[in-house]
Each structure stands twice: as structure tokens, then as C-alpha cells.
Amino acid sequence: MNSTNQSKVCGGFSLVEALIAIAILAILAGVGTSALQGIQSAAREEKLRIDISDLNSAVRIYIASGGDLSQADTVDKVLTNSKAGLRASVHAA
Numbered sequence: 001m002n003s004t005n006q007s008k009v010c011g012g013f014s015l016v017e018a019l020i021a022i023a024i025l026a027i028l029a030g031v032g033t034s035a036l037q038g039i040q041s042a043a044r045e046e047k048l049r050i051d052i053s054d055l056n057s058a059v060r061i062y063i064a065s066g067g068d069l070s071q072a073d074t075v076d077k078v079l080t081n082s083k084a085g086l087r088a089s090v091h092a093a
Contacts, residue, residue: 063069
């Protein structure tokens with residue numbers, strides 16, 4: 001065989017193959033980003049539900065410990081007094 005007639009085999013990817021790979025990666029990144037945003041939104045909503053439930057519990061404890069919401073100056077006062085009432089009920093039990 002004549003070495004000048006042999007074609008050279010190049011390793012690696014052609015430009016088209018590289019562009020297709022980049023396009024596939026971009027599509028996957030877009031799908032992953034939209035899924036992540038949905039998960040974050042659901043997590044935010046669940047955190048809000050928990051916060052509202054905690055606030056509801058704090059108000060109930062405040063009222064049960066003799067607090068009057070019409071005389072409460074701030075939310076901090078309600079939360080502080082409800083924590084004190086909760087501690088007292090735990091120590092009494």
C-alpha cells in the first residue's frame with residue numbers, strides 16, 4: 001500500500017456533532033431550571049402555611065394564658081407571652 005493514498009482519520013467531534021450536543025445540553029438545562037422554580041415555589045408556599053399555623057398556635061396560647069388581643073401592642077408581645085404560657089404549661093405537666 002502506498003502511504004500517500006491512505007486517508008487520515010481524525011479523532012474528535014465534527015462541528016455539527018458539537019452543536020447538537022450543546023443544543024441538547026441547553027434544552028436539559030431549561031427543563032431543569034423550570035422544574036427547580038416549581039419546587040422552590042411549592043417550598044415557599046409550605047413555609048407560609050407553617051408560619052401561619054405557628055402564629056395561630058401562638059395566638060391561641062396567648063389567649064389561653066389570659067392574654068387579651070385587644071390590649072396587645074405588638075405581635076412580639078403576643079409571641080413573647082405565648083412562649084411564656086407554653087413554658088408554664090410544659091412545667092406544670
